[in-house]
Amino acid sequence: xxxxxxxxxxxxxxxxxxxxxxxxxxxxxxxxxxxxxxxxxxxxxxxxxxxxxxxxxxxxxxxxxxxxxxxxxxxxxxxxxxxxxxxxxxxxxxxxxxx
Numbered sequence: 001x002x003x004x005x006x007x008x009x010x011x012x013x014x015x016x017x018x019x020x021x022x023x024x025x026x027x028x029x030x031x032x033x034x035x036x037x038x039x040x041x042x043x044x045x046x047x048x049x050x051x052x053x054x055x056x057x058x059x060x061x062x063x064x065x066x067x068x069x070x071x072x073x074x075x076x077x078x079x080x081x082x083x084x085x086x087x088x089x090x091x092x093x094x095x096x097x098x099x
Contacts, residue, residue: 007051008065014045015069026072030088034095042096049089053082 023029034042052062059082066081067074074081 007048007055010044010048011052012065012069014048015066019070019072021071023071026070026077026084030091034092039096039099042092042099046089046092046096049085049092053085053089 018033019026019029037045052065055062057065062085063081066085070081070084072081072084074084077084079087
């Protein structure tokens with residue numbers, strides 16, 4: 001497989017495994033993820049999210065991938081999927097600083 005498969009697979013696993021239908025809120029879930037994950041895991045997550053964000057996929061392709069893998073109702077949080085993922089990466093980076 002080519003390297004685009006790697007970061008896409010990792011991103012899809014992260015979003016689907018973390019932001020699934022059984023969460024109470026995306027914010028609480030992200031807080032718990034940051035608290036429970038190791039610094040290495042957080043850095044790994046940032047790396048794959050940034051590879052995805054910087055990839056040559058179109059904006060619409062990126063939005064679709066995020067929506068298809070994260071069980072989040074984006075109109076309720078008043079962010080597009082891309083805006084949400086960018087914010088999520090920034091919050092994880094802040095979490096790395098306190099690890």
